[in-house]
Amino acid sequence: MRPMRSMFHDRRRHGVPSLNVASMPDLIFTVLFFFMIVTHMRSDEVKVRLEVPAGTEVKKLTGHPAIVNIYIGHSANSAEWAVQLNGEMVSPKDIPARISAVRSKLSPENAERLTVSFRADRHAPMGLVSDVKQALQQAYALKINYSATEISP
Amino acid sequence: MFRKRFRQQIPELNTTSTADISFMLLIFFLVTSSMDTDKGLLRQMAPPPVENSQPQDVNKDLVMRVELDAHDQLTCDGKPATLQELSEAVVSMATVNRTEHIVAVQADRETTYEAYFRMQDAIVAAYHQLREQYSQKHYGRPYHRLTTDERSLVNEYYPQRISESFTSDLSPQTSQKGGER
Numbered sequence: 001m002r003p004m005r006s007m008f009h010d011r012r013r014h015g016v017p018s019l020n021v022a023s024m025p026d027l028i029f030t031v032l033f034f035f036m037i038v039t040h041m042r043s044d045e046v047k048v049r050l051e052v053p054a055g056t057e058v059k060k061l062t063g064h065p066a067i068v069n070i071y072i073g074h075s076a077n078s079a080e081w082a083v084q085l086n087g088e089m090v091s092p093k094d095i096p097a098r099i100s101a102v103r104s105k106l107s108p109e110n111a112e113r114l115t116v117s118f119r120a121d122r123h124a125p126m127g128l129v130s131d132v133k134q135a136l137q138q139a140y141a142l143k144i145n146y147s148a149t150e151i152s153p
Numbered sequence: 154m155f156r157k158r159f160r161q162q163i164p165e166l167n168t169t170s171t172a173d174i175s176f177m178l179l180i181f182f183l184v185t186s187s188m189d190t191d192k193g194l195l196r197q198m199a200p201p202p203v204e205n206s207q208p209q210d211v212n213k214d215l216v217m218r219v220e221l222d223a224h225d226q227l228t229c230d231g232k233p234a235t236l237q238e239l240s241e242a243v244v245s246m247a248t249v250n251r252t253e254h255i256v257a258v259q260a261d262r263e264t265t266y267e268a269y270f271r272m273q274d275a276i277v278a279a280y281h282q283l284r285e286q287y288s289q290k291h292y293g294r295p296y297h298r299l300t301t302d303e304r305s306l307v308n309e310y311y312p313q314r315i316s317e318s319f320t321s322d323l324s325p326q327t328s329q330k331g332g333e334r
Contacts, residue, residue, distance in 0.1 A: 025171035032179045039186035053267040055274035057281055061191035072266075117191055120266045126221070127262030129269070130319040137201045146270055147193040 044087035048073030050121035055148040061117060066110040068102055068141065070095075072120035072128060081128055092128070095135035103141075119147040194273060198317075216255045217246050219272065223263035227272060236275040243279035247311060258317045276315060283311045 050073030061067070068086060075082035075089070083090055085098050103111045116136055120129055136144065219239065220228045227234050229242050246254045256276060260269050281296070284307050288296045292303060299307065 021172060022168055025168065025175050028172055028175040028179060032175060032182060035179065035182050035186065039182070053270040055194055055270060057274050057277045058192045058194055061193055061195070067191070115195075117193065122265060122267035124266040125262060126260040126264040126266060126269050129266050130260070130262070133198070134319055137198055140200065142198040142200065143195065144198060145191070145193040145195045146273065147191060148270060148274075150192055 044069065046071055046073075046084065047089060048075055048082050048084050048121075050074070050119060050124075052119055052147045052149060053122045054151045055146075056151060058148050058150045061115070061145050061147075066106060066113040067115050067117050068099065069117045069119065070132065070136075072118075072124045072132065074121065081124060083128070083132060092131040092135045095132060096139035099136065099139035099141050113143075114141055115143040115145055116141050117145050117147055194270070194277060196273070211255060212253075215250055215253050216257050217242065219256060219258050219276070221260040221264040221268055221272060223261045225265055225268035227268070236271055239272065240275045240279040240282070243276055244282060247280065247283055247314075251310070252312060252314075254314055256315045258315060277313070280311060280313050284308065287311060 048071050050071060069084075071084040072081065073084075074080065083092060083095075085095060086102070090098060099114075103114060106114065118132075133144070136142070218228075218230050222228070227236065227239060229239050234242065243256060246256070258272070258276075260272075285296045287310055288294060288299055288303070288307050292299060296304070296307065
């Protein structure tokens with residue numbers, strides 16, 4: 001057996017072996033691609049504060065290009081209720097015009113499939129909600145998806 | 154000697170920072186994308202009412218009136234009800250009169266959206282239960298395992314007959330809400 005001193009000396013000279021991190025970028029790239037696939041880019045900035053209700057019968061919404069987003073929530077720094085369509089704030093009576101503007105940009109098949117993704121705050125009054133719904137009805141945007149989080153029954 | 158030199162000719166590329174770069178990309182995507190997939194309750198509205206149209210007469214016995222008042226209290230044919238009771242009422246109503254019953258929904262302007270949504274959810278859950286039963290009985294499979302054709306047959310067998318009236322500021326306007334495809 002070698003004397004103790006010589007053993008330590010030996011180890012110090014070798015130093016800490018460097019860790020091989022060559023595969024690390026590959027790992028992170030895998031995670032990156034995973035995220036790129038499962039998420040989608042935020043199309044418009046939501047200018048209202050809202051919290052969607054929860055339900056048991058919710059389904060996933062598909063058909064991305066033919067979706068119009070409507071948000072109902074508190075406007076940025078007041079307690080007032082505000083309606084946002086895609087990226088802009090609107091009032092319920094402007095909605096039919098906006099919908100037809102959106103529809104004119106879509107292909108005929110997509111215009112037929114047009115779905116409104118309706119994201120309203122839990123505490124939004126039904127008065128405002130039904131005004132918006134009536135406006136949508138006027139614009140023949142009849143497919144509505146009430147956004148909600150899923151809860152188990 | 155030769156061997157040693159050969160080894161030194163291929164210097165290793167330092168790839169330590171690649172991880173950092175890809176981490177930055179990852180974080181960028183995490184920030185700019187939204188994880189929340191659009192989930193929700195898909196409903197089909199009726200087309201806008203035609204001007205000067207005569208309201209249709211419907212048998213009162215076939216209509217179930219579901220109302221929400223300003224304090225989010227649910228009433229079912231005039232009696233206060235819970236969501237569970239509403240679901241059960243819709244199930245029994247639709248079982249008795251499959252294709253002719255009507256669930257008439259009305260919400261006060263002061264009702265919160267959540268109460269309204271929970272009510273819609275409960276009604277849809279009732280229909281879902283019926284369709285599930287039917288599909289188990291006739292196809293021996295749960296509803297979500299059926300083919301598209303079979304599913305539309307089941308949907309036709311148990312149509313969702315929900316009528317919704319809006320309480321407008323100006324005049325009460327009624328509109329019929331069709332069944333889900």
